[in-house]
Amino acid sequence: MWQRLAKLVIKNRLLLIIILSMLTGIMGYFASQVKLSYEFAKAIPSGNSKYQDYQAFRKQFGDDGNILVVGIQSNNLFNLKNFTAYSHLQQQLKKVPDVADVMSLPSAVNLVKNEETDKLDAVKIFSPAIQSQAQLDSARLVFENLPFYRSLLYNPATHAYLMAVRINKDSLNSPKRTQIVNNITAATHLFEKKTGIQTYISGLPLIRTAVSDRIQKEMRFFLIASLLLSACILLLFFRSGSTTLLSLLVVIIGVIWTVGLMYLFGFKISLLTALAPPLVVVIGVPNCIYFINKYHTLYLQEHHKEKALVGMVSKMGVVTFFCNLTAAIGFGVFAFTQSAILKEFGIIAGLSIMMVFVISFILLPSVLSYLPAPRSPQLKYLHSHWITSVLQKIENLVLNHRRLVLGITALLVLFSLLGMLRLKGVGYIVDDLPQTDKIYTDLKFFENNFKGVMPLEIVVSTKKPHGITGSRALGIFQKVDSLAQYIAAQPQMNRPLSLAEGLKFAKQAFYEGDSANYMLPNAFDGAFVGEYLRPQRDSNSNNQLSRMLLSFIDSGRQSTRISVSMADVGTRQLPDILKGIETKAHTLFDSSYSVKLTGTSITFLEGSKYIINGLKESIFWAFLFIALCMLWLFRSGRILSYSLITNMIPLMVTAGTMGWLGVPLKPSTVLVFSVALGIAVDISIRFLVNYRQELPAYDNDVNTTVKYSIRHTGLSILYTSMVLIAGFIIFCASSFGGTFALGWLTSLTLIVATATNLMLLPVLLMGKKEKRI
Numbered sequence: 001m002w003q004r005l006a007k008l009v010i011k012n013r014l015l016l017i018i019i020l021s022m023l024t025g026i027m028g029y030f031a032s033q034v035k036l037s038y039e040f041a042k043a044i045p046s047g048n049s050k051y052q053d054y055q056a057f058r059k060q061f062g063d064d065g066n067i068l069v070v071g072i073q074s075n076n077l078f079n080l081k082n083f084t085a086y087s088h089l090q091q092q093l094k095k096v097p098d099v100a101d102v103m104s105l106p107s108a109v110n111l112v113k114n115e116e117t118d119k120l121d122a123v124k125i126f127s128p129a130i131q132s133q134a135q136l137d138s139a140r141l142v143f144e145n146l147p148f149y150r151s152l153l154y155n156p157a158t159h160a161y162l163m164a165v166r167i168n169k170d171s172l173n174s175p176k177r178t179q180i181v182n183n184i185t186a187a188t189h190l191f192e193k194k195t196g197i198q199t200y201i202s203g204l205p206l207i208r209t210a211v212s213d214r215i216q217k218e219m220r221f222f223l224i225a226s227l228l229l230s231a232c233i234l235l236l237f238f239r240s241g242s243t244t245l246l247s248l249l250v251v252i253i254g255v256i257w258t259v260g261l262m263y264l265f266g267f268k269i270s271l272l273t274a275l276a277p278p279l280v281v282v283i284g285v286p287n288c289i290y291f292i293n294k295y296h297t298l299y300l301q302e303h304h305k306e307k308a309l310v311g312m313v314s315k316m317g318v319v320t321f322f323c324n325l326t327a328a329i330g331f332g333v334f335a336f337t338q339s340a341i342l343k344e345f346g347i348i349a350g351l352s353i354m355m356v357f358v359i360s361f362i363l364l365p366s367v368l369s370y371l372p373a374p375r376s377p378q379l380k381y382l383h384s385h386w387i388t389s390v391l392q393k394i395e396n397l398v399l400n401h402r403r404l405v406l407g408i409t410a411l412l413v414l415f416s417l418l419g420m421l422r423l424k425g426v427g428y429i430v431d432d433l434p435q436t437d438k439i440y441t442d443l444k445f446f447e448n449n450f451k452g453v454m455p456l457e458i459v460v461s462t463k464k465p466h467g468i469t470g471s472r473a474l475g476i477f478q479k480v481d482s483l484a485q486y487i488a489a490q491p492q493m494n495r496p497l498s499l500a501e502g503l504k505f506a507k508q509a510f511y512e513g514d515s516a517n518y519m520l521p522n523a524f525d526g527a528f529v530g531e532y533l534r535p536q537r538d539s540n541s542n543n544q545l546s547r548m549l550l551s552f553i554d555s556g557r558q559s560t561r562i563s564v565s566m567a568d569v570g571t572r573q574l575p576d577i578l579k580g581i582e583t584k585a586h587t588l589f590d591s592s593y594s595v596k597l598t599g600t601s602i603t604f605l606e607g608s609k610y611i612i613n614g615l616k617e618s619i620f621w622a623f624l625f626i627a628l629c630m631l632w633l634f635r636s637g638r639i640l641s642y643s644l645i646t647n648m649i650p651l652m653v654t655a656g657t658m659g660w661l662g663v664p665l666k667p668s669t670v671l672v673f674s675v676a677l678g679i680a681v682d683i684s685i686r687f688l689v690n691y692r693q694e695l696p697a698y699d700n701d702v703n704t705t706v707k708y709s710i711r712h713t714g715l716s717i718l719y720t721s722m723v724l725i726a727g728f729i730i731f732c733a734s735s736f737g738g739t740f741a742l743g744w745l746t747s748l749t750l751i752v753a754t755a756t757n758l759m760l761l762p763v764l765l766m767g768k769k770e771k772r773i
Helices: 002-011 013-032 049-063 080-095 133-144 176-195 204-236 240-263 271-301 305-336 338-371 374-385 385-400 402-420 440-450 469-486 499-510 526-533 544-551 572-589 600-634 636-663 667-694 703-735 737-766
Strands: 067-073 099-103 111-116 117-125 160-167 199-203 454-461 559-566 592-596
Touching: 002 338, 002 572, 013 305, 013 338, 049 160, 049 204, 049 454, 049 600, 067 080, 067 176, 067 440, 067 703, 080 099, 080 133, 080 160, 080 176, 080 600, 080 636, 080 737, 117 176, 117 499, 160 176, 160 440, 176 199, 176 374, 199 204, 199 440, 199 592, 204 240, 204 271, 204 305, 204 703, 204 737, 240 271, 240 338, 240 572, 240 600, 271 305, 271 338, 271 544, 271 667, 271 703, 305 338, 305 600, 305 667, 338 454, 374 385, 385 402, 385 737, 402 636, 402 703, 402 737, 440 526, 454 469, 454 600, 469 559, 572 600, 592 600, 600 667, 636 667, 667 703, 703 737
Parallel strands: none
Antiparallel strands: 067 160, 067 199, 099 160, 111 117, 454 559, 454 592
């Protein structure tokens, strides 16, 4: 069949090239329309209860991930010059387009009892009219007498101060957000220049924007770097400009189809899908090497170009098809997970790898048939002295030192098993960023001074409309305050913000600003305070207290929220913290209430679980599908078991190394195993197909056939392994920990897989007493 296909391709080469060119032009247009994803990765399926709770919260109270925080630390902020600059910073931030509001020390208000209207007036503490240090010091005393702002806008112990910048949520999900963040950053830099006080910026808007922008930059870098590296390696191997350009053309067309497929499926470029084009380059180049290497080998034997091309396709077509199929399976199984981001990556990567095979199958024999026959300088690599020397040493080990090979393998397995016992699973919202990155260090500033900025929301529902009104409301807020006090006592969580804090603030105002009265109203004074809190029909609600009242209770007065800022504690610690909060909530609120924990911290935890579980399942499915492919290809359970053993060991070594080095299991590192398995099995297939093809030629003599396979297939295996390893090593230049891990862990897996397939697999084949396998 493959021989007929080869003749068909060569016979219709011009027509096929024209069709491929036209289709590639169309896919190029589609590729130009692909957009960058500006949303958080959708790791949770829409039917998940946690996801639904979060969407319900957003519908009731708005988005929780649109606050960017700006922090400073200084003992001299209340120096008139510095404070004026700080006030100017707040004003400049409010002027940034799409900034909805800025809550900060200069804009802080005090509640003052108005005897004429029986209401509380919101009076600005730091008036713009302040001109002297004495006036500023007086206002400072008023501010520091208000417990409401402690730990929210400042930390008196560390002299750290915070501005909370609320950004329009629609703008955060659009390309405009990069400019918004840049404008905010520019304003903070100007403040630094004026005062010499360092600023720190964090929050989900900053993290999301920085990650998306870096994805875009790194995608370009990895594409260019992988193409340049591939060009250098191909030129070094084949010593032919035309052959190198042809191979690059194959992978460039593959990249165009990859990005075009993203558009056709309605996907955007995310942290994972951005890896697909460079992966196509890394996997596409070995296709070219295997095809062209076989073409050169057969031409050296036949000295007839057309026969060599037909032989190239007939012998390497089935091998390359199954190699690409197993690699596509390694990626494609992610489509079976329940995580949207993994589904997208699996679909695009799997289809792209198979398209690279189709492109290689059509383009290589078609174009090579137009090019001149290879000259002797182009065939020198077939007799490379150092490669020949390496293969001779491998051959000697396999034929004469089988026990040594098995012994080293046993030690590697023992080393790996011990390391795997040390593996731990943990993930952080920003753990893919290096600890020296400013985003990471700024986040730690807020964790050290304000216990973090990651949002956690608690929704308390009375399950009935207007359940939080009248005399019942005070009892509810007493329970809310008890829960808030429990949360505030946790070392990883800041004092929560809720309506209970607003009531405390109001009571303090009712009692002439005495901070000793910063507490919830009791049954006696609740009615009086309540009258002061009830808004006037004609009053202007444009003050921070009114806005807080509106944002912390739903329109039907059925539910209220408790907002918590917490540290990025990771997926191992977070469940215990949440369980403690839930237990405390259940002791305070009986079954007539509903208490739900939600927010970005919850969805991150749930998403991490889905991704890790999905990746574990994908490894199982990858093994199953690859095993079925190999069973169909070789029709031998024994060969199947040998190849699976050979390729299990590299994965075990990688997992063991992670355990010994303390690399945790998290979404970005678990990804390595399915990817590496799909690629590593290629080596087994290439070796075993060559072995099975040559076995009859050597009268079914296993030892002789193994020796031949090492010498001839080993050449292309070593070359392609070097290309793959070098291609994945490029990812180590990434600023994302997950991409960096994909680079070095996959490279390690491929190094071990190359060794096991060239040494352990032949030893296992020769270990059988019968001659025929």
